[in-house]
Amino acid sequence: MTSTEGPAQPAGRTRDAARTRAEILAVATREFARLGYAGARVDEIAARTRTTKRMIYYYFGGKEQLFTAVLERAYSRIREAEQLLDVEHLDPVAAVRRLAELTFDHHEAHPDFIRLVSIENIHEAEHIAASAELSRISSPAINVLTRILDTGRESGLFTADVDAVDLHAMISSFCFFRIANRHTFGALFGRDLVAAGQREHYRTMLGDMIIAYLTADRAA
Amino acid sequence: MTSTEGPAQPAGRTRDAARTRAEILAVATREFARLGYAGARVDEIAARTRTTKRMIYYYFGGKEQLFTAVLERAYSRIREAEQLLDVEHLDPVAAVRRLAELTFDHHEAHPDFIRLVSIENIHEAEHIAASAELSRISSPAINVLTRILDTGRESGLFTADVDAVDLHAMISSFCFFRIANRHTFGALFGRDLVAAGQREHYRTMLGDMIIAYLTADRAA
DNA sequence: CCGTTAATGTACGGACTGGTTAGTTAGTCA
DNA sequence: TGACTAACTAACCAGTCCGTACATTAACGG
Incomplete structure (x- = not known):
């Protein structure tokens, strides 16, 4: 609630388009992830910003476009993370396991992203379809996986x-389910899939499952 | 839009509490699944019914309780289906595969249920937690699985x-992801996970994965 | 230091939404 | 058959929500 960035104007507002835009986007991400598209309120997003609702319409045009912008940023972040993948020096088995673990970690670290994806699926990916940026690019992880699979x-x-x-x-699916469905799963089966003490268990389980599948003796 | 049940009153309304209640529930299920909790409109649900909005409040109390009732019915249905499981006469490998396939089929056959679960997770399972009926009972599938695992x-x-x-x-996770995330996955990777021609491919893939995991040579 | 424009704030409109109030009708049973 | 109640309807209300018209101010080039 107090000023958190550098030069710290006493109470006066600096004009900083980039910062205002970024702040709106950050707050909107939280609100949409928390409440869904229809549940999120433009007024509430504005109120949690140091600016006003008018700025949301100024920069983004409307609620729908704001949500699309939120998705675009969220996806671009995961793509950035995937671009840092450096597993091709490993042998195929280790490389796949490592890749799976990185996916596991990323999902766990970004629950808001998971929620946004769930929400976008409720809306049948209409915002992704409408976004040139999103519908164009695919995931770097796919390319990495392709090469590992070939080698293997x-x-x-x-x-x-x-x-x-x-x-x-x-x-x-495993990484996503664990985060996305933890609430209903926990309520129905009494098991917290995201409990800290179980983390290694599930991380290993994922790797074991993928490797077992890839290397299984098909003759059996 | 025309009368669909038996005695077909000309245009006059019969009084039938059970039928009215059931119709509200059916329509509400569709609407909540389609639009999410916040996105669904009580007025719209009423309009798609042969009764009025007042009846929703008469029978269910409010939007929140209506959604809870929708969840309760949806979950009770899957439990009924699971009670018909009859796989314990099979050998463990075949039994697990069969169980996985039944889960696969059930998810595919009930996309609305999947959507409701996604939506309920956005709301952190608060309706399940508030429902005595739902938070009590667990899945019959778990008991079946337990016995198969022991035998195996x-x-x-x-x-x-x-x-x-x-x-x-x-x-x-695999069954759920395939249905729940088909839209974003399709938009981003250009692959329809629910395409009819791919059904057997994914069904087999699931079974192979589970069996490979369960039977993997841990010495390796 | 002034004109221009990008950036920002205020206040409100108009449609919608969940929920309610007040009243009506069909069925049932004494 | 007439009182009683469950089932039902129409109309409305108070609050909410997205979006906008209009006013204002900071920054910057000349």
Whole structure:
């Protein structure tokens, strides 16, 4: 609630388009993630900002476009993280495990992102479809996975009949479910999938599952 | 829009509490699943019913309780389906695969249920927590899984260190993700996880993954 | 130091929304 | 058959919500 950035104007407002825009985006991300698209209130987003509702319409045009901008930023962040992937020096088994673990960690570290994705799916991805930026680019992780799979298959280690996209779905489902559905799962089965003490258990479980699948003896 | 049930009053309304209640519940399920809790409109639900908004408040008390009732019915249905599980005569491997496939089929057949669960998770399962009916009972599938796992482990077939709840999470994640996230996944990776032609591919993939995990050679 | 414009704030409109009030009608049972 | 109650309807209300018209001010180039 107190001023948190550098030069700290006493109470006066500096004009800083970039900062205002960024602050709106940050607050909107929290609110949309917390309450869903329809549940989030433009007035409330504005109130939690150091600026006014007028600025939301000035910079973004409307609620819908604001939500799209929130999605764009959220996805661009995960893409940035994926670009830092550096696993191709590992052997295929270790590389896949490492990649799965990074996905696991990223999902755990960004629950708001998970919620936004859930929400966007309720809306049948209409905002993604309408966004040139989002519908264009794909995930760097897919390319990395493709190369690892090729190497693994060449060496005869991997026997499974999957491509990178399917494998990515497989890895993501577990990571996503664990975060997205923790509440209903916890309420119904009395088990907290995100309990700190269980973290390593589930992280290992994910890796074991993926590796077991990829390397299973299909003759059986 | 025309009368769909038996005796078909010309235009006059019969008094039938059970039918009215059931119709409200059915319409509400569709609307909540389609638009989310906040996005659904009580007026709209009423309009799609042969009765009025007042009846929603008469029978359910309010929007919140109506949503809870919708969840209760949705969950009771899946429990009913699970009670029909009859896989314990199979050997453990076949039994687990069959169970996974039934989960797969059920998720695919009830996308509205998946959406409701997603929505309830956005609300951090507050309605489930508030519902005595829902927070009490657990899934029959867990008991079945427990017995299969025991048998499989006794015979030395299963080597994995999981209990029924974790395995259930593992199976559900894939089934759930495939339906719940098909829109964003399709938009971003250009692959329709629910395409009819891919159904067998993913169904097999799920079974292979679960069996590979359970039976993997842990020495490796 | 003044004109211009990007950036910001205020106040409000108009449609909508969940919930309610007041009243009506169909069925039932004494 | 007439009192009684459950089932039902229409109209409305108070508050909310997205969006905008209009006024204002900081910053910057000349």
